[in-house]
Amino acid sequence: MDFKTYLKQQELSKTTAKMYQYQTMNFISFLDKDNTEPENCTEKEIMLYLAHLQKQGMASETKKLRLIALRHFFNFQIETGKRKNNPTTRIKLQGGQKQKLYPILSPQELQNIYENYTVPKEDDPRSHHNWFTMYKLAKERNKVIIGLLFNQGITTAEVSRITIDSLDLRNGKIDVRGGRTGKDRTLELKSSQIMDLMEYQYTTRNELLKYQAQPTKLLFLSTPPSGQTQVKEPSTLNIYKRLTEELKEQNPKFINFLQVRASVITYWLKKYNLRQVQYFAGHKRIISTEMYLINDIDDLQKEIDNFHPIG
Structure with a gap:
């Protein structure tokens, strides 16, 4: 299964799937500059890529869409056995409209x-x-x-x-x-x-x-x-x-x-990939599951700041 086929299975519109493909290729081209394979990509490379987009003057909401595209790509790699974790899972971008969140219980x-x-x-x-x-x-x-x-x-x-x-x-x-x-x-x-x-x-x-x-x-x-x-x-x-x-x-x-419920779903996102959590939570759309990703940032924020501050 290739990434295009995977995106078709996610019940995305053709336009959205095509956009995710293009944005993912843009990211892979960014990795090529340092000879980094997508399978070896870590949170550090993701943050450097977002910093690169920021230097280009990209708006916060547009960067969020790029990040969602990468989440899909790494979930695709997990399902095809190319990696075991998704390096985008706990990354938060500030700015734009914020979701009302509950304090998460461990x-x-x-x-x-x-x-x-x-x-x-x-x-x-x-x-x-x-x-x-x-x-x-x-x-x-x-x-x-x-x-x-x-x-x-x-x-x-x-x-x-x-x-x-x-x-x-x-x-x-x-x-x-x-x-x-x-x-x-x-x-x-x-x-x-x-x-x-x-x-x-x-x-x-x-x-x-x-x-x-x-x-x-x-x-x-x-x-x-x-x-x-x-x-x-x-x-x-x-x-x-x-x-x-x-x-x-x-x-x-x-x-x-x-x-x-928010606490349970946030905990699941640490253990399972996005599609599995979508099933467990009973969400009809993957975006409903993605909304919980920004809950899981507390223990990562200091590490992110060491890479590059994202405003």
Whole structure:
């Protein structure tokens, strides 16, 4: 497969694909001056190339397009086995319109928030209260939901579409329906999640089913509103406001579940190529995934400055 064929597979317009080819050839010509092969190119060469474009008076937005073209080229090299990493992944260009970003939580911070979300035990001092049983069931459900949000990076809307048929616990997988704005995909579960999901499905969910006014295949079920004995329309959409408040109390750095998704996707971009992350995230367009690339710059900025400051 050549680069032209690769670009056709990325669902790009003919004009865009042709532009990316031209811009990539321009970059390769730049490398030729120092006898550097594209396969051996590092972040240093990318930064020197961008500095070269800046000296030519190129606008920031135009340089960003050049950088996107190079991201595609190096992803093509990864897929064809010519290299293992993409040297453009963490490079940020300043200037132009900026995306509103969330402070990124590290995998360890996400893990700590998840682990610190406690589910009450049967011998809890509050267990004699009438509300305790429902409270405990809700906590058990929420813990499993948090696990999916923090590990698989799915959206709260996607959580609400999960059914019992979505689970393949034997093979450790879950089917996620992307809905109107995302794409369907199958994601792997962590081993710890499999046990939690199994216990939820066959114990907690069976208890929650008793409070549903009608049969449902939805995996995650609501508890009855205060003063009521049944749930007329099973839904988890009413849990997230309270759940957000609880997690903020645990960790002031937590903002909302959009921040969690951004953190998970940013972490994926360190481990996988752009097309893989696009699939995991359920993005319909690759540009939606590329928007998260500028999150991953903190540990690279000093190194970049040693090469050449980009304004």
